[in-house]
Amino acid sequence: MEDTKRGKADEEENADRISNLPDFVLSHILSFLPIKTAVSTSLLSPRWRHIWKKHLSVLDFSDDFFQPNDDRLELFKTLAVFVNGVFTLRKPCEVRKMRLSCTHSLVDHKVCTYSVNTWVHSVIGPHLKELDLTLYSNDDDDGGYCFEPPISLSACINIVSLSLNGAVYFNLKRAKAIRLPSLKKLQLHIGYVEVSPMNALLSGCPNLETLDLCFYAEDSGGIIRVPPSLKWLKIIINNSDAGASLEIDVPVLEYLCIANITITDANNLQNVVEASVDVFPSSAASAFTFLKVLSALTGIKHLVLSRSTTKWLLGGPTDLHFPEFRHLLHLELILPWFNSYSLLSLLQTCHLLQVLIIQNDKDQSPLPICATQPSVPSCLVSHLASIELKGYRGFPDELLFAEYVLQKGLVLKTMIIVDISVDPNKKFDTLRRLSNVPRASANCQLTFD
Amino acid sequence: MAEEKSQASSSKMLTLKASDGVLFEVELNIAKEMKTVQAYIDDCEDIETIPIPNVLGKHLAIVIEYIKKTNEEYDAEFEKQWNMDDLQLLLLAANYLNISGLQECLCKAIAKRIENKSPEYVRKVFNIENDHSPEEEAKLRKEYKWAFEGVDKD
Numbered sequence: 001m002e003d004t005k006r007g008k009a010d011e012e013e014n015a016d017r018i019s020n021l022p023d024f025v026l027s028h029i030l031s032f033l034p035i036k037t038a039v040s041t042s043l044l045s046p047r048w049r050h051i052w053k054k055h056l057s058v059l060d061f062s063d064d065f066f067q068p069n070d071d072r073l074e075l076f077k078t079l080a081v082f083v084n085g086v087f088t089l090r091k092p093c094e095v096r097k098m099r100l101s102c103t104h105s106l107v108d109h110k111v112c113t114y115s116v117n118t119w120v121h122s123v124i125g126p127h128l129k130e131l132d133l134t135l136y137s138n139d140d141d142d143g144g145y146c147f148e149p150p151i152s153l154s155a156c157i158n159i160v161s162l163s164l165n166g167a168v169y170f171n172l173k174r175a176k177a178i179r180l181p182s183l184k185k186l187q188l189h190i191g192y193v194e195v196s197p198m199n200a201l202l203s204g205c206p207n208l209e210t211l212d213l214c215f216y217a218e219d220s221g222g223i224i225r226v227p228p229s230l231k232w233l234k235i236i237i238n239n240s241d242a243g244a245s246l247e248i249d250v251p252v253l254e255y256l257c258i259a260n261i262t263i264t265d266a267n268n269l270q271n272v273v274e275a276s277v278d279v280f281p282s283s284a285a286s287a288f289t290f291l292k293v294l295s296a297l298t299g300i301k302h303l304v305l306s307r308s309t310t311k312w313l314l315g316g317p318t319d320l321h322f323p324e325f326r327h328l329l330h331l332e333l334i335l336p337w338f339n340s341y342s343l344l345s346l347l348q349t350c351h352l353l354q355v356l357i358i359q360n361d362k363d364q365s366p367l368p369i370c371a372t373q374p375s376v377p378s379c380l381v382s383h384l385a386s387i388e389l390k391g392y393r394g395f396p397d398e399l400l401f402a403e404y405v406l407q408k409g410l411v412l413k414t415m416i417i418v419d420i421s422v423d424p425n426k427k428f429d430t431l432r433r434l435s436n437v438p439r440a441s442a443n444c445q446l447t448f449d
Numbered sequence: 450m451a452e453e454k455s456q457a458s459s460s461k462m463l464t465l466k467a468s469d470g471v472l473f474e475v476e477l478n479i480a481k482e483m484k485t486v487q488a489y490i491d492d493c494e495d496i497e498t499i500p501i502p503n504v505l506g507k508h509l510a511i512v513i514e515y516i517k518k519t520n521e522e523y524d525a526e527f528e529k530q531w532n533m534d535d536l537q538l539l540l541l542a543a544n545y546l547n548i549s550g551l552q553e554c555l556c557k558a559i560a561k562r563i564e565n566k567s568p569e570y571v572r573k574v575f576n577i578e579n580d581h582s583p584e585e586e587a588k589l590r591k592e593y594k595w596a597f598e599g600v601d602k603d
Contacts (some may be wrong), residue, residue: 045572
């Protein structure tokens with residue numbers, strides 16, 4: 001605060017205004033603070049001594065609060081003393097949000113198990129709106145801390161957001177019994193889980209809108225079924241050989257992100273506006289089904305395809321299966337190889353494309369270079385404003401493609417070439433050659449890094 | 450204040466008089482966002498000038514602007530413009546006028562500025578007089594030892 005010497009005005013400038021606010025406004029301010037700051041306000045002045053205890057409806061605990069300790073159990077005990085202190089001293093008030101994060105302190109000891117279970121039980125109830133548990137064990141294999149969500153979770157009839165991460169285990173019987181009718185957002189970033197308990201849990205959340213799954217699939221051939229109410233879906237399976245698959249009928253889905261999972265049946269994908277796909281169908285039959293699914297994304301505007309997907313899609317010039325996406329504006333591809341013919345054929349199908357980002361993942365194309373095209377892709381003439389080439393390797397084909405785009409891109413504003421791995425001389429030559437290409441678009445800027 | 454174009458829903462204008470005498474003409478639907486003012490209107494339909502004795506003209510102007518423009522983007526930038534003194538006075542105004550959205554925005558803003566800070570810093574920022582005696586303070590620190598033990602320094 002400034003030091004002023006203006007008499008009465010001075011007094012007003014330096015007054016303690018905050019204490020004029022009613023208690024509940026002060027505790028509302030404290031509810032946005034990390035708990036350790038909130039608790040420390042008890043030292044400010046006698047007025048503040050008990051404020052943090054009232055209306056404490058948001059609890060956020062983490063073992064990151066404390067200095068690191070190699071002895072995990074000791075660190076947990078320090079956390080436990082803090083958490084228990086808060087729980088016992090706070091004035092009774094329904095907890096609306098709780099977050100508990102233990103990433104360096106959990107071990108397979110009853111102190112950990114009983115404490116975490118008790119803390120979770122004490123907040124479960126109809127007032128709980130958000131629960132976020134991040135519980136990482138010291139041991140990834142059997143024998144290590146593990147948290148089992150209790151059936152009493154169903155008492156949280158108003159819970160809107162649930163996030164469980166780390167060493168969390170679901171068995172089928174419990175998963176079947178858990179019902180969360182108000183749940184809109186579910187995040188599970190966990191270890192190994194079987195598909196049946198996963199499906200049982202998902203069927204207990206009929207109003208789910210956002211689902212973020214990341215796990216290791218225990219059984220191959222399992223089919224995951226998601227609620228039809230979903231607007232946002234992300235499923236990443238960490239073990240690529242799991243052979244897990246997904247069945248979806250999601251009429252209101254707008255965002256889709258999948259990795260290492262095949263889609264066996266999909267309906268109503270026409271409202272998906274943004275998608276990111278990283279799958280590799282293992283057989284011709286599953287490839288055919290997958291192509292049907294990709295084609296069903298008729299409303300897609302923003303699409304990201306990863307290496308495994310594109311490897312299969314861009315198999316060869318005559319095998320091009322890239323569906324026509326009438327509304328596609330933004331396309332990102334991670335390519336297994338660079339082939340300008342395949343790329344240009346692909347561009348033929350995206351008439352409204354505005355942004356194209358290509359990442360070249362190392363190899364020269366196994367296919368012969370074939371630079372002639374029947375006609376210029378219409379998006380080049382009317383819509384493509386930005387193109388980015390990542391991972392330039394200096395192949396002749398890459399250069400031809402860049403030149404072609406510069407020559408034909410009537411509305412091109414920027415061409416960015418980055419992650420260039422060629423020797424400096426060749427790099428300079430390439431830059432010079434590209435700079436001298438007559439550009440179709442007068443305000444096109446070339447960035448070569 | 451320049452007169453705003455009246456909205457289709459309501460053409461009735463109301464005058465708010467700040468503590469330093471500054472007058473503001475606002476549309477009825479803007480004024481209604483201030484529940485305290487709404488209470489005035491409920492009690493007395495024909496009222497045209499409402500006194501706001503606890504709020505200075507400069508802060509009332511900010512409050513009215515907030516009500517007109519509030520949205521996610523505006524709220525995110527809003528709090529950055531004010532110093533701690535203004536934030537507190539605005540919160541007192543929002544509290545008196547009973548505007549829940551603005552109160553929420555300001556509580557978050559104030560919390561952000563004292564996050565992870567020590568009690569000494571917070572006292573300075575709010576001008577809170579520490580009327581604990583040294584013995585009381587020592588006793589408190591001991592009582593709350595568990596809250597400070599092993600906690601990372603600011």
